[in-house]
Amino acid sequence: MNEANLEITNIKRRTALKGFVQGSLLAGVAATLGGQTAFAQTASAPAESGGLRLTQEWDKVFPKSNKVDHQKVTFKNRYGITLAADLYLPKNRANQRLAALVVAADKRVKAVVASTMYDMTRVMSKGYNDVVTPEQRTQTLEQLSRQRWEDAANGKPAYQPAYNTPPKGGEPQFMVDYHDYYGTPRGYHRRAVNSGNAWTITTPLSFMNMPILTYIKEISPRPILFVHGEKAHSLYFAQTAYAAAAEPKELVIVPGASHVDLYDRVDKIPFDRITDFFGKHLKG
CATH class of the missing domain: 1.10.10.800 (Arc Repressor Mutant, subunit A)
Incomplete structure (x- = not known):
């Protein structure tokens, strides 16, 4: 090399x-x-979404906070490719x-x-x-x-x-x-x-x-x-x-x-x- x-x-x-x-x-x-959130489509648990199988178990290297709601989501980018992500929302978000x-x-x-x-x-x-x-x-x-x-x-x-x-x-x-x-x-x-x-x-x-x-x-x-x-x-x-x-x-x-x-x-x-x-x- x-x-x-x-x-x-x-x-x-x-x-x-x-x-x-x-x-x-x-x-x-x-x-x-x-x-509004940046993600338009959420996935059910467990789910096949856009060809992606999303697991719902907590799989992060940091502990889950009890101050937020967490869920797996998918969305399509501008190229039409389906991406998977984790969505975190404050539990007290209301309409803020x-x-x-x-x-x-x-x-x-x-x-x-x-x-x-x-x-x-x-x-x-x-x-x-x-x-x-x-x-x-x-x-x-x-x-x-x-x-x-x-x-x-x-x-x-x-x-x-x-x-x-x-x-x-x-x-x-x-x-x-x-x-x-x-x-x-x-x-x-x-x-x-x-x-x-x-x-x-x-x-x-x-x-x-x-x-x-x-x-x-x-x-x-x-x-x-x-x-x-x-x-x-x-x-x-x-x-x-x-x-x-x-x-x-x-x-x-x-x-x-x-x-x-x-x-x-x-x-x-x-x-x-x-x-x-x-x-x-x-x-x-």
Whole structure:
């Protein structure tokens, strides 16, 4: 495996996909949508819906709260693909307006929080800290393109090596941190890509020509809050996004926190700052 291809593989191994108000800039966005939820179709228990069989048992890595109602739901995206999700609604919601996760382009959005974010399009196309050269990028694209022919001939996609397997020694600290989350009861889930599973080899193709922060200024005049750990290897993503965003904007750097600390370390997640931010900007 050449250096460029190894870099892409390592990127996918290191990437975290889930956690508390985490993710890309397009996640963690709060919008008030009247009394409506973002999901139009619910599933019975157990149910076949859109070709998906939904289980109704509690299967999360965190305890179920008695303050919310939970149910499995399905909905069709704009491409007509049926997706499954978990819907949580406050038990005391009555007719109050509810927050929903939506994309940044939706002008119903009132305020945005991006916690421990990744710019996946940047890291896929340039590697960590932008070390991939144009020549390496071209070589990787050529290899991934050939892989599509191989996948077509085989009738199924080939997958990358399993992510976040037990460290063997000498790994960067953030890879050790990832295994400590995704490879242990702290965050392990049998269906999670990062818990010893993997994306397809050709997954990076969808990201390499799509700079996701191109229109970040259009979030303004809605306020945006970036939250990131001081010791996170991914801190530069938030710093770059913060610099590119228009006012009003805030950047909170949590002292001593790593990337995964802001997934579930309740003593480090700045709940007060996030609550105050949404409380201020979601009024009315």
